[in-house]
Amino acid sequence: MTAPTAAGVLPTYVLRLADDLLINAQRLSEFITRGPELEEELAIVNTALDNLGVAQQLYEYVSEIEGGARTADEIAFLRSEREFTNCLLVEQPHADFADVMGRQFFLDAWHCELWPALESSGDATLAAVAAKAAKEARYHFRHSAGWVIRLGDGTPESAARMQRAVNTLWKFTGELTTADELDQRAAAQGSGVDPSDLRAPWQERVGEMLDEARLTVPDDPYQATGGRSGRHTEHLGHLLAEMQFMQRAYPGMEW
Amino acid sequence: MSARLEAVRAIVAEVCDPELPSLTIQDLGVLRDVRFEGDTVVVSITPTYSGCPALGVIAEDIAAALRSHSFESRVETVLSPAWTTDWMSEAARAKLMDAGVGAPGSRACPNCGSDQTRSLSEYGSTACQALHVCDSCSETFPYFKTHR
Numbered sequence: 001m002t003a004p005t006a007a008g009v010l011p012t013y014v015l016r017l018a019d020d021l022l023i024n025a026q027r028l029s030e031f032i033t034r035g036p037e038l039e040e041e042l043a044i045v046n047t048a049l050d051n052l053g054v055a056q057q058l059y060e061y062v063s064e065i066e067g068g069a070r071t072a073d074e075i076a077f078l079r080s081e082r083e084f085t086n087c088l089l090v091e092q093p094h095a096d097f098a099d100v101m102g103r104q105f106f107l108d109a110w111h112c113e114l115w116p117a118l119e120s121s122g123d124a125t126l127a128a129v130a131a132k133a134a135k136e137a138r139y140h141f142r143h144s145a146g147w148v149i150r151l152g153d154g155t156p157e158s159a160a161r162m163q164r165a166v167n168t169l170w171k172f173t174g175e176l177t178t179a180d181e182l183d184q185r186a187a188a189q190g191s192g193v194d195p196s197d198l199r200a201p202w203q204e205r206v207g208e209m210l211d212e213a214r215l216t217v218p219d220d221p222y223q224a225t226g227g228r229s230g231r232h233t234e235h236l237g238h239l240l241a242e243m244q245f246m247q248r249a250y251p252g253m254e255w
Numbered sequence: 256m257s258a259r260l261e262a263v264r265a266i267v268a269e270v271c272d273p274e275l276p277s278l279t280i281q282d283l284g285v286l287r288d289v290r291f292e293g294d295t296v297v298v299s300i301t302p303t304y305s306g307c308p309a310l311g312v313i314a315e316d317i318a319a320a321l322r323s324h325s326f327e328s329r330v331e332t333v334l335s336p337a338w339t340t341d342w343m344s345e346a347a348r349a350k351l352m353d354a355g356v357g358a359p360g361s362r363a364c365p366n367c368g369s370d371q372t373r374s375l376s377e378y379g380s381t382a383c384q385a386l387h388v389c390d391s392c393s394e395t396f397p398y399f400k401t402h403r
Binding site: 053132142143 | 302304305306307308334335336337338339375376377378379380382386400402403
């Protein structure tokens with residue numbers, strides 16, 4: 001991916017925020033009809049809906065900044081894998097409920113730091129979207145952290161599964177708080193935030209909950225990156241194939 | 256406020272939430288502004304939750320209500336300041352309880368009035384509702400999530 005021009009910094013930056021939410025919403029939606037109980041299914045789907053709502057607002061904003069060259073739907077459904085700049089964490093598949101809650105917990109903890117920081121963005125639209133998303137993120141975090149604690153501090157079986165999920169996902173969490181050139185330029189413009197500034201509070205927030213859950217914070221130094229520049233794990237392609245099928249098969253289709 | 260503006264404002268304020276039909280968008284605090292631009296009525300609404308699927312229906316209902324009074328309209332979505340349950344009126348809270356929905360920030364059971372209620376699930380049938388249960392009358396009831 002080539003570096004965007006000064007005018008292209010804002011839409012490219014907004015796009016990565018939106019991609020995290022859309023891909024996460026799609027992953028969560030895979031749990032529809034597969035939740036352990038009805039209430040939990042509703043919780044997961046509601047979280048997905050909140051994420052999708054924020055993603056839609058951000059894609060519409062990108063479309064507006066670009067002068068309407070492509071619609072929000074086209075941005076979501078007609079880009080290929082290498083054009084998505086979501087973090088690797090959200091595209092990771094889940095084998096069990098601990099994976100779902102672990103992934104959501106790490107992401108919610110990130111959004112609990114990111115959105116409040118973006119509320120003071122110099123860009124009025126981004127600040128308004130962030131103010132709303134911040135409230136929703138806190139609600140989501142209470143739910144996902146609650147499950148991490150319940151499973152981690154639960155039976156030997158649930159604790160082992162939760163720890164395994166935390167260990168497996170850990171290598172995808174460093175990317176959340178790693179700044180690349182685009183983050184730095186967006187932060188310098190006053191529209192974005194430098195994610196590395198949020199690393200310490202994110203670690204503290206996550207560490208506190210993992211302690212309460214009697215889980216061990218992994219010390220694996222290896223951290224995978226690449227999502228922000230469009231280099232994804234193999235899982236994203238499969239996810240997009242399902243998510244984009246209708247629009248690819250029936251171009252321009254609307255509800 | 257001119258009589259013409261007052262009249263259209265009254266029409267718009269009567270539009271109901273499709274998920275909670277006993278509440279108007281004015282009660283919920285979803286309606287932010289009504290004004291004229293020339294002869295076009297411009298209505299500003301705000302979502303309760305970012306992904307609220309009712310917002311599109313509300314916008315269509317506003318346009319339809321105004322069209323039936325021969326007004327052209329445009330509906331805009333505003334995000335700032337962000338909606339919270341504090342935007343709901345006292346009338347809205349009473350109407351919620353009448354409809355069997357627990358009011359945000361209140362422990363009272365909408366069925367028997369007892370405050371011996373607890374959360375069953377933090378999420379419910381719509382983006383803005385959770386599920387609570389009353390230990391006095393044993394009824395479960397939707398609870399409007401407190402959102403601040």
